[in-house]
Amino acid sequence: MKMIKRFSPAFISVLLLLSAACAPNANAPSKAKSSSPVVVDNAKDTFVVAISADQGTLDPAVTMDNSAWKITYPAYERLVEYDGSSTEVKPGLAKEWKVSKDGRTWTFTLEEGHRFADGTPVDAEAVKFSFDRLLKIGKGPSEIYGIISEIRAENPTTVTFVLKQNFPPFLSTLAANYGGIVNPKVMEQEQNGDLGQNYLANHTMGSGAYQLTEWKKGQYIKLEQNPHSLKKPSFKTVYFKIVGDPSAQRLQLEKGEIDVAEGIPVEQIESVKKMPDVKLLQQPSLLVDYLYINTGKGNPALKDPRVRRAISHAIDYQSLIEAVQQGYATRLRGPIPKGLWGHDPDTPVYDHDVEKAKSLLKEAGVTNLTLDLLYSDNKPWWETEALTVQANLAEAGIQVKLKKVAYATMREMIDRGEFDLCTGVWSPDFADPFMFMNNWFDSRNFGLAGNRAFYKNEEMDRLVRKAASINSKEERIKLYRRAQRIAIDEAPYIYLYQKDFLLPIRKEVKGFVYNPMLEGIYNIAEMSK
């Protein structure tokens, strides 16, 4: 008794320690872990992609952020899917579909056997639920589907969409991320009427080949197979590992700790080419880089097409591509980029011709023109681009003042039209020239919505609106071709280049198919090592 009394402080601390030890130990079930801390544990059935930043919400009905799609795309299925490397669609959950003559009624027949990750079969009700939910939430993606007037689940395998008016790009929108079909059981996770948004921000509930199983914020996102998927992929586990620093990514790629390094800037790409076990994929992308010329609210001189043509002539396109993208880009011919249907290879382009630029300015009676150029550091190359444009225009006698602001501020200023010239990038959400022609040129879309040049031309409005309302692809191509000629001649934008898609990937990874519509999205279900 005495002994215990004397040692009681020690005794109590031992007890305390023991009780703490009773808290569950996460690594306890004697997981035989190798003693070396830097074993590169990157097995054949594991695929590791290094990404530069963590993701925001993963709810397909909410996110408009393309980088979130690399997680959601393999976790959800859509009625239709992009076909391999092409921008055409193929059957997905829907094995076939019909569209009525007036283009307003779309009927999809679902393929049986698809199941969500919890085993629930995917049926017409789930499809209806997903789109109803998306429209009720009313965030970004609902804009695109505002065209829907009614969705009917006719029977378990038939679902009908009735549109308010003919909208030919509709089918293509269904292959985009926001067309992902969500398990209706998400409603069990609803909090304060949020339709499960809070839950789906960090979880997936789809029928894709993979599901999100773990998300360590700021570290990695882990996908594992959906046990009920019809596909039997080769990779059991896929990690999206967050490595912010490009040099760290490079080293990890070289050592084989990661299979893909997404965040290596173009200036460091050459060093990747020297790595023996790594290959560099290079493909033209649909990401275009252009300058907006503010024809509405900018410097009054910019209302004159001759001044805009002069600016277009003043740019040295090839040197700019070299300076800004180390040559890893293709000059943009017209608003619709190469690789998307509707692109016109015969579209005329402006040559680099300083004398022509000067004489056009003279013709327009403009002297001592001073313009501001708005940009931010959202894209690392915009600074160099702004400097190059400044130097180019100086040769033609136009003084450019650089105006660098924070990205969020830049967007606000674009929306309000507070700039003369501004850098910009654009990539399509779905594979239809609509994404370029109607967004950029329709005068209903002034500002951030797409018409950032505040350009208004009645003929243009008529052409692009008509093209968006008829079903015949050939007819649409003709209309867009005419519209593109006007777009070049009137020059509300400076069409710079299409960025190349560059992806350093370990040589042992097989089966990756690049689709320009799914940039940064991996067809992991078909890939292997």
Next chain:
Amino acid sequence: MKKMIVKRLLLLFLVIFGVTLMTFLMSHVIPGDPARMMVGQRASEETLQRVREQLGLDQPLWIQYVRYLKGLLSGDLGISIRTQKPVLDDLITFFPATLELALLAFLFAILIGVPLGVLAAVKKDTFWDHASRLFSIAGVSTPVFWSGLVMILIFYGYLGWFPSSGRLDMDVHPPTRITGLYLADSLLTLDFIAFKNSLWHILIPALTLSYAQLAIITRQVRASMIEVLEQDYIRTAIANGIHGPFLLFRYALKNALIPAVTVIGTSFGSLLGGAVVTETIFGWPGMGKYVVESIAYLDFPAIMGFSLVIAVGYVLINLLVDLTYFLLNPQIKE
């Protein structure tokens, strides 16, 4: 002393109020529409208006501020626009990682900086003093993004001894959460796999982060130590036959530390704030990265929450510094 603590705590509330007002005003004055960032660029005016209403952005500024303060009182920091989660949840997720990194860096800075400073003072004008000076000057003048890269290149790239990023290997489970500090939690739950693994991950980033502060502490300790060593009571002690480490640490260092405490204290604040760059280089999932991403997104609630936490941290640290002062030399007047 009690009076001082009460006074400081009152001051703390004043500072917090000031910080909330400043960050609130600043983030609302900057042009940029968070509703727009949320709905995407192709949304219509109607959608935009509805989201603005949902976020309360259509209200006058002062109402928004009062609402924010009310929320604060109930521990509600608002909903992050980017992650769409309560900011408090996000901070609870990310803050411990930053704290753990800063604490360990702080420990390194003291454990290496103080003895190095003492050594330089005792061996004044010898090889050791010059070496320590060189080491310190390199420390203050090397930017973290550079030293961090060099560390990664050596310890991960060439030697392969340490991992280059993250807090744990991807196949090691984090320890059961008690404090959120992996090292502490893994010890408490006797999870030695997690302990060892997280220790391997934190060593290099913490060393990198500590370098600049370590250098400053070394210089400060050296300077005040030299001053103390020349004072009469030390001479008397030596005359009385007290030598060696006992003299240095029992008699001299205690007094030499008083001026150094301020430097050491504020260095912890700098470590917390300065972790941003280190976190980016080492892929450390802390608050720094979170706030950088939030700023790019103009995520007001997140930015305000972060500023609040850092401000409170600074004030508390200053309070601690003053208390330490007091403990080291009770003669200092309140």
